[in-house]
Amino acid sequence: MSGTDRKIGVGIVGLTPGRSWAATAHVPALRALPDYALVGVANSSMGSSQRAAEACGIPQAFPDAASLARDPAVDLVAVTVKVPHHRALVDAALDAGKMVYCEWPLGRTLADAEAMAARAQALGIRTAVGLQARSSPLVRYVRDLVRDGYVGEVLSTTLVGSAMIGAASTSERQAYLYDRENGATAFTIPFGHTLDALCWVLGDFREVEARLETRRKTVTIQETGEQRPMEAADQIVVGGVLESGAVVSAHYRGGLCRGTNLLWEINGTDGDLRITADNGHMQMVELSLWGGRGDDAGLSRIDVPPAYRTMPDEVSGFPVNVGEAYARFAQGPDATDPLPDFAEAVKHHCLLDTIARAAATGNRIQL
Numbered sequence: 001m002s003g004t005d006r007k008i009g010v011g012i013v014g015l016t017p018g019r020s021w022a023a024t025a026h027v028p029a030l031r032a033l034p035d036y037a038l039v040g041v042a043n044s045s046m047g048s049s050q051r052a053a054e055a056c057g058i059p060q061a062f063p064d065a066a067s068l069a070r071d072p073a074v075d076l077v078a079v080t081v082k083v084p085h086h087r088a089l090v091d092a093a094l095d096a097g098k099m100v101y102c103e104w105p106l107g108r109t110l111a112d113a114e115a116m117a118a119r120a121q122a123l124g125i126r127t128a129v130g131l132q133a134r135s136s137p138l139v140r141y142v143r144d145l146v147r148d149g150y151v152g153e154v155l156s157t158t159l160v161g162s163a164m165i166g167a168a169s170t171s172e173r174q175a176y177l178y179d180r181e182n183g184a185t186a187f188t189i190p191f192g193h194t195l196d197a198l199c200w201v202l203g204d205f206r207e208v209e210a211r212l213e214t215r216r217k218t219v220t221i222q223e224t225g226e227q228r229p230m231e232a233a234d235q236i237v238v239g240g241v242l243e244s245g246a247v248v249s250a251h252y253r254g255g256l257c258r259g260t261n262l263l264w265e266i267n268g269t270d271g272d273l274r275i276t277a278d279n280g281h282m283q284m285v286e287l288s289l290w291g292g293r294g295d296d297a298g299l300s301r302i303d304v305p306p307a308y309r310t311m312p313d314e315v316s317g318f319p320v321n322v323g324e325a326y327a328r329f330a331q332g333p334d335a336t337d338p339l340p341d342f343a344e345a346v347k348h349h350c351l352l353d354t355i356a357r358a359a360a361t362g363n364r365i366q367l
Helices: 021-031 046-056 065-070 083-095 110-123 137-147 190-202 319-329 342-361
Strands: 008-013 036-042 060-062 076-079 099-103 127-130 154-162 205-213 218-221 227-229 235-242 247-253 262-268 271-276 288-293
Touching: 008 021, 008 065, 021 036, 021 319, 036 046, 036 065, 046 060, 060 065, 065 076, 065 083, 076 083, 083 099, 083 110, 099 342, 110 342, 127 319, 127 342, 137 190, 137 262, 137 271, 137 288, 154 190, 190 235, 190 247, 190 262, 190 342, 205 342
Parallel strands: 008 036, 008 076, 036 060, 076 099, 099 127, 154 247
Antiparallel strands: 154 262, 205 235, 218 227, 235 247, 262 271, 271 288
């Protein structure tokens, strides 16, 4: 921990034992890191908070996020609820002068994200956004390989993924992900996370063109069989050119398929890199890396050096990238490679907004 031996006290907003993202990723990640202490939880009611605190062994339960944020034991508020509630809960933490880690997407809309970022900046409060694909040990290693010239000059990059969201059926609990008005869709979550990693590794876009199409017109609610309208794109196609001149081709499709569920290739003058996984949520899935260069006849499996991993070896699955993100945040505001903050989140919201406008107008847009 930077500058003090005191642990960073974390209060989690939105914790359902056994099933929520907070329970399956944030809690085990924080427990594995020596710089943090889980000190409180706030859900939508005091009863829910108490049940979560008891089940997860967290010392304090609070009736709401504002009460949690005001507690002196809480240094950092982790907002892990559905996207439409982010702004109000982030505002409560900022009102109390507390640092905030908010899951991605930061806001339901670009305007919401801009308002939160501006408020945090005006108050001088440190923030972080959960674009945790950047914290993946493998993605961080790929970034260094590219920077060190493994592939030479990057000529192009190709991305194909299955979003899981946008499938033919879903649970009632996940149905909100099928309505674009909620700001949490296949476009903003799995594609948004992975596109952020792509840009972090290879650089920003110079121009984009896109298609966002809804091919499945309905989604079936698994518990009841009810058919509801599909209110978000289940086919995401983006083309463009990065500032480096590298050409980008990306296609995410709803649900899962029997073929390729995540393939990201980086093609250069001297070599190639390939990243694969079982689904398109790069921010949380286990990734595999392959590469070849020079006289290599094909691609060979590449292991990530242990130095890229902070989390203990016994930790696997969802908590790994979240834990690596928290570990970077604990290095303090002067870290050489800081966790993306609300300002970075706004930048990525702007890119997605530009892609959506390109799709709506059919135009190629310069950034």
